[in-house]
Amino acid sequence: MRVLVVEDxxxxxxxxxxxxxxxxxxxxxxxxxxxxxxxxxxxxxDCGIVDLMLPDGDGIGLIRDLKESGFSAPILILSAKRSVxxxxxxxxxxxxxxxxxxxxxxxxxxxxxxxxxxAESIPAEQRTVxxxxxxxxxxxxxxxxxxxxxxxxxxxxxxxxEFLCRNAGRMVTRSMILDKVWGMRIDPxxxxxxxxxxxxxxxxxxxGEQPMLKTIRGMGYVLKDK
Amino acid sequence: xxxxxxxxGVTAAWRIALGSTLVFALGTMIAFLLLHEFVSxxxxxxxxxxxxxxxxxxxxxxxxxxRGALYDRIVDExxxxxxxxxxxxxxxxxxxxxxxxxxxTDANDSLKLWVGPSDSAVFTRIITRNxxxxxxxxxxxIAGHENPYRVVQFVANDGNVIYxxxxxxxxxxxxxxxxxxxxxxxxxxxxxxxAITFVSSRQLLRxxxxxxxxxxxxxxxxxxxxVPAIDGNDExxxxxxxxxxxxxxISRTVEQLHSMSDALAHDLRSPITAVRGRLEQAxxxxxxxxxxxxxxxxxxxxxxxxxxxxxxxxxxxxxxxALRMHRTRLGLNQLVHSIVELYEPSLHERAISVxxxxxxxxxxxxxxxxxxxxxxNILNNAMRHLPPGSTVSLTLRRDDGMMWMTVExxxxxxxxxxxxxxxxxxxxxxxSTGHGLGLAFLHAVTVAHGGTIEGRNRTSGGTQLILxxxx
Numbered sequence: 001m002r003v004l005v006v007e008d009x010x011x012x013x014x015x016x017x018x019x020x021x022x023x024x025x026x027x028x029x030x031x032x033x034x035x036x037x038x039x040x041x042x043x044x045x046d047c048g049i050v051d052l053m054l055p056d057g058d059g060i061g062l063i064r065d066l067k068e069s070g071f072s073a074p075i076l077i078l079s080a081k082r083s084v085x086x087x088x089x090x091x092x093x094x095x096x097x098x099x100x101x102x103x104x105x106x107x108x109x110x111x112x113x114x115x116x117x118x119a120e121s122i123p124a125e126q127r128t129v130x131x132x133x134x135x136x137x138x139x140x141x142x143x144x145x146x147x148x149x150x151x152x153x154x155x156x157x158x159x160x161x162e163f164l165c166r167n168a169g170r171m172v173t174r175s176m177i178l179d180k181v182w183g184m185r186i187d188p189x190x191x192x193x194x195x196x197x198x199x200x201x202x203x204x205x206x207x208g209e210q211p212m213l214k215t216i217r218g219m220g221y222v223l224k225d226k
Numbered sequence: 227x228x229x230x231x232x233x234x235g236v237t238a239a240w241r242i243a244l245g246s247t248l249v250f251a252l253g254t255m256i257a258f259l260l261l262h263e264f265v266s267x268x269x270x271x272x273x274x275x276x277x278x279x280x281x282x283x284x285x286x287x288x289x290x291x292x293r294g295a296l297y298d299r300i301v302d303e304x305x306x307x308x309x310x311x312x313x314x315x316x317x318x319x320x321x322x323x324x325x326x327x328x329x330x331t332d333a334n335d336s337l338k339l340w341v342g343p344s345d346s347a348v349f350t351r352i353i354t355r356n357x358x359x360x361x362x363x364x365x366x367x368i369a370g371h372e373n374p375y376r377v378v379q380f381v382a383n384d385g386n387v388i389y390x391x392x393x394x395x396x397x398x399x400x401x402x403x404x405x406x407x408x409x410x411x412x413x414x415x416x417x418x419x420x421a422i423t424f425v426s427s428r429q430l431l432r433x434x435x436x437x438x439x440x441x442x443x444x445x446x447x448x449x450x451x452x453v454p455a456i457d458g459n460d461e462x463x464x465x466x467x468x469x470x471x472x473x474x475x476i477s478r479t480v481e482q483l484h485s486m487s488d489a490l491a492h493d494l495r496s497p498i499t500a501v502r503g504r505l506e507q508a509x510x511x512x513x514x515x516x517x518x519x520x521x522x523x524x525x526x527x528x529x530x531x532x533x534x535x536x537x538x539x540x541x542x543x544x545x546x547x548a549l550r551m552h553r554t555r556l557g558l559n560q561l562v563h564s565i566v567e568l569y570e571p572s573l574h575e576r577a578i579s580v581x582x583x584x585x586x587x588x589x590x591x592x593x594x595x596x597x598x599x600x601x602x603n604i605l606n607n608a609m610r611h612l613p614p615g616s617t618v619s620l621t622l623r624r625d626d627g628m629m630w631m632t633v634e635x636x637x638x639x640x641x642x643x644x645x646x647x648x649x650x651x652x653x654x655x656x657x658s659t660g661h662g663l664g665l666a667f668l669h670a671v672t673v674a675h676g677g678t679i680e681g682r683n684r685t686s687g688g689t690q691l692i693l694x695x696x697x
Contacts, residue, residue, distance in 0.1 A: 082535075082536045082539055082540065102528065102529075102532050156567060178568075182564055182565075182568050183564070184564075184565070184568075184598045184602075185595055185598065186595075186598045186599050186602045187529065187530075187532070187533040187536075188568075188602055188606065189530060189533060189606055190572060190606055190609050190610070191572060192568055192569050192571070192572045194572075195571040195572045195575055196568075196571055199571055217518070217519070217522035218521065218522030218523065218524075218525035218526050219522070219525065
């Protein structure tokens with residue numbers, strides 16, 4: 001799967017290149033808008049990552065140009081600005097996504113995967129039952145079981161567990177959880193998410209089951225899938 | 227610098243004055259030429275009318291009157307008429323016969339009768355050479371006379387020809403006098419006009435020049451100079467006022483930029499130092515197992531640093547009135563419930579309880595991201611500053627087109643040293659571990675949304691924040 005990466009900062013570019021390659025992507029690198037257009041013409045890509053501030057122009061302009069010249073792959077926009085302006089929000093409704101710097105690489109990967117999955121309409125979202133190890137989530141009946149044991153979860157806890165299951169085996173950050181489960185893009189200075197995870201973990205392991213939900217200090221959480 | 231702008235001002239004034247004076251002079255000249263033409267035509271028309279009228283009367287008289295009696299009567303008539311016609315005091319010539327002549331000749335052009343200037347032979351010779359149409363006056367120049375004569379001819383029934391002539395000297399004198407007067411007035415008006423335009427445009431340009439000089443004085447170090455205020459409300463006064471307003475804005479912006487960068491440096495240096503310390507600690511660690519912990523802490527601190535940067539810039543921008551917002555319609559009820567639900571476990575863990583009292587269906591045009599962060603901020607504050615066992619209550623109600631949000635607690639209240647300056651940046655209680663941005667951020671967001679915020683210690687203990695938004 002080819003990813004066009006447009007990032008002018010050399011250190012960030014190299015970091016992205018390595019991370020993408022390690023995750024099994026085939027990165028196509030560009031440092032400027034001109035290079036990006038050239039690369040997009042010669043190499044068809046399945047996805048794009050575009051930094052908004054480029055030395056030879058605005059990332060939004062580049063994205064518009066790319067789309068006009070037939071680049072139909074979804075794009076993940078990286079922005080160093082604090083507030084995301086309306087043009088980026090407009091692109092988001094058009095099937096693209098954005099991420100503000102500094103970002104956790106795990107979040108970037110998760111968003112990238114989401115974009116690709118959405119673009120290829122892999123019916124992952126269509127499943128009505130999610131299974132991770134001995135954990136089963138029935139999305140229709142909103143019921144979670146650990147083995148045979150039904151877990152007593154609140155609505156929010158169920159949504160949180162559903163989100164973790166959909167990303168089983170991958171790390172999710174606190175800000176991803178806040179965005180997807182609570183619908184807020186905030187960075188709480190306190191451990192509000194940790195306490196929710198802690199409660200969920202208690203309910204999942206009440207009867208001495210194997211620990212599944214692992215905390216990675218400083219980064220986030222992983223729901224282990226094996 | 228100053229002398230150069232001065233020179234430029236004078237030349238501009240000179241140019242403006244010269245240009246307008248030239249146009250004015252040209253216009254006046256054209257108007258005078260038209261007037262002159264009209265007056266001279268009118269004078270000639272009048273004398274022609276007199277001549278033709280007079281000659282027909284005279285010829286009538288000449289035909290009917292016997293020779294001997296005719297002469298005296300004509301002399302008398304001509305003299306009287308001529309005296310009447312020539313306004314007294316214009317000419318030094320007291321003898322009217324110098325200005326008017328009467329001549330009668332027979333069919334062979336020999337002089338039969340003459341009344342007029344003494345050189346009758348010259349007159350006869352010259353006049354009889356001309357061809358006349360009956361009763362239409364023509365100009366005839368007579369040798370020895372400065373001005374031509376206007377002469378009309380009448381042929382009587384008996385073949386005799388009567389001529390009546392009048393010198394154009396008087397007409398000429400009128401026109402000469404008119405031209406003289408005009409020239410005097412013309413020169414006076416043009417000079418006066420030039421002087422007035424020059425002086426007034428130079429005064430005007432001097433005022434403009436003051437604006438220029440003030441602008442020229444402004445450089446990186448000096449943003450304080452202002453153009454002296456000018457009374458009145460004309461264009462230059464407006465220019466001055468606008469220029470001063472612009473300078474105010476610029477100097478305000480520059481001040482804000484300075485205070486913003488100072489504040490940023492202040493906000494960033496300590497956390498950066500902390501992160502650096504952690505990483506150094508990781509580098510110094512001997513066992514691989516002890517590397518992870520400081521790095522994880524460093525990452526967490528970096529996240530907080532990014533967050534701090536965002537908040538600090540938001541506060542600075544909001545204070546400068548330049549906070550960028552993306553407003554949408556927000557249902558506050560649901561928003562407050564879900565944020566309280568997010569914080570509830572953490573607050574519960576600290577034995578702080580939350581009471582939420584929320585009127586249904588309150589909506590507000592607001593930036594969702596900023597509002598989320600504002601509410602998170604309020605609950606962060608509660609978590610940070612309230613001792614176990616406290617209660618924080620959040621009340622939302624709508625009243626009179628405004629949305630009122632009240633946040634109250636029964637904790638220790640604001641420390642007395644910060645009470646007066648609650649919403650200023652970097653103001654925090656002695657025991658606070660924060661950056662002193664929380665309430666400043668609340669204030670910034672509230673004001674950016676057109677609302678107001680008040681904070682005080684309740685008499686019964688604890689703090690009270692009242693936020694008001696138009697909705």
